[in-house]
Amino acid sequence: xxxxxxxxxxxxxxxxxxxxxxxxxxxxxxxxxxxxxxxxxxxxxxxxxxxxxxxxxxxxxxxxxxxxxxxxxxxxxxxxxxxxxxxxxxxxxxxxxxxxxxxxxxxxxxxxxxxxxxxxxxxxxxxxxxxxxxx
Amino acid sequence: xxxxxxxxxxxxxxxxxxxxxxxxxxxxxxxxxxxxxxxxxxxxxxxxxxxxxxxxxxxxxxxxxxxxxxxxxxxxxxxxxxxxxxxxxxxxxxxxxxxxxxxxxxxxxxxxxxxxxxxxxxxxxxxxxxxxxxx
DNA sequence: ATCCAGTTTATAATTATTCTAAAGTGAAAA
DNA sequence: TTTTCACTTTAGAATAATTATAAACTGGAT
Numbered sequence: 001x002x003x004x005x006x007x008x009x010x011x012x013x014x015x016x017x018x019x020x021x022x023x024x025x026x027x028x029x030x031x032x033x034x035x036x037x038x039x040x041x042x043x044x045x046x047x048x049x050x051x052x053x054x055x056x057x058x059x060x061x062x063x064x065x066x067x068x069x070x071x072x073x074x075x076x077x078x079x080x081x082x083x084x085x086x087x088x089x090x091x092x093x094x095x096x097x098x099x100x101x102x103x104x105x106x107x108x109x110x111x112x113x114x115x116x117x118x119x120x121x122x123x124x125x126x127x128x129x130x131x132x133x134x135x
Numbered sequence: 136x137x138x139x140x141x142x143x144x145x146x147x148x149x150x151x152x153x154x155x156x157x158x159x160x161x162x163x164x165x166x167x168x169x170x171x172x173x174x175x176x177x178x179x180x181x182x183x184x185x186x187x188x189x190x191x192x193x194x195x196x197x198x199x200x201x202x203x204x205x206x207x208x209x210x211x212x213x214x215x216x217x218x219x220x221x222x223x224x225x226x227x228x229x230x231x232x233x234x235x236x237x238x239x240x241x242x243x244x245x246x247x248x249x250x251x252x253x254x255x256x257x258x259x260x261x262x263x264x265x266x267x268x269x270x
Numbered sequence: 271a272t273c274c275a276g277t278t279t280a281t282a283a284t285t286a287t288t289c290t291a292a293a294g295t296g297a298a299a300a
Numbered sequence: 301t302t303t304t305c306a307c308t309t310t311a312g313a314a315t316a317a318t319t320a321t322a323a324a325c326t327g328g329a330t
Contacts, residue, residue: 016327018277040317055279060318076211082317096257105251114246118268119238122231125269133253134260151296153308175286190310195287217286271330278325289314300303 006030013069020054024062029071034087036075036102039063042084075102092129105131141165148204155189159197164206169222171210171237174198177219210237227264240266 006025010017027046028035037045043059063084066072075083075093083102092110094103110129118124141160145152162181163170172180178194198219201207210218210228218237227245229238245264253259 016276018327020278057280057319058278061277094251094254094257096254103254109249109251110247111249112245112264113248114244115264115266116229116240116244118266119229119231122229122268122270125267128265128267129247129250130263130265131250131253132260132263133257135257151307153296155309190312192288192311193309196308273330274326274328276325276327279323281321283318283320285316285318287314287316290310290312292310294307294309295305296307298304298306300301 009071013071015065015069019052020058021062021065023050023052024054024059025066025071028066028086031086034085034104036083036085036104038083090126092131094131094133096133098133098135105129144206148206150200150204154187155193156197156200158185158187159189159194160201160206163201163221166221169220169239171218171220171239173218225261227266229266229268231268233268233270240264 006022006029007017009029010021010025015021024042024046027049028037028042039056039059042063043054043056046054046059063072067074067084070088072084072086073088075085085102085104087104090107092105092107094105095101096103112127112129115124115127141157141164142152144164145156145160150156159177159181162184163172163177174191174194177198178189178191181189181194198207202209202219205223207219207221208223210220220237220239222239225242227240227242229240230236231238247262247264250259250262
């Protein structure tokens, strides 16, 4: 994803392209493969890869703004870790608790034959499948 | 579940049946339906329902001891809430983020036709399905 | 160039959980 | 039945993750 596209992406979702947002967006979205991270890991990676520095609160703000805009999805797994995922399409996850690693599974790799209907007055928003791994 | 069974349950899993453990176990397991709770909600309920008082750390200790012994399962859902579930059989969950409510789904209500194989060197421990609800 | 709502920043506050060290207690053994 | 001691409980401190605050800053409209 090119810089121009980054600016477009931000503006089109009502996010003013500040210096910080552009730099974080470039870091997150200028890559081939999807990327999983926690706020903590992103903070460390950013301070290594860039010369600018970011307040931790800015990283929280930015990540949540990107999530609200649909540019990131949030995945919560056992162990109180909250991951964000640059893959916002409908998909599932392997979770390896040994390594705390999260691995994407394409939606079409999982076929669910039967699910119960939603309780009265509720609708199904989405279905998330976690495949927990062991050694 | 009767008091004698509670004592048996504790002893058979190597947990000394202290006053606190017995009282918490009675509260959790002497009921017909499965019960979902957070440590915080359990703490509040216990101080309402019983005359004894429990240090918060004791509730954490006890709940984790029960979990390690297989008497409770842990379910983590969006929103940084950690629920415990008196249903330790293999099953799935509806999650209603409007009300923060977790609802059990029997394992046989969900049929998965296809899942990917585990990454190299790993095995599948279990598969958890979350059906997220909306209004 | 000016202005201002939106943003960033450093820090404080909050929340959930775990740690610590001292006091208490089941239950095994004397 | 008393003694003993490893296991528990307890209150409070410590830690970790996240959110709130309020002052300073800034993109971009005018």
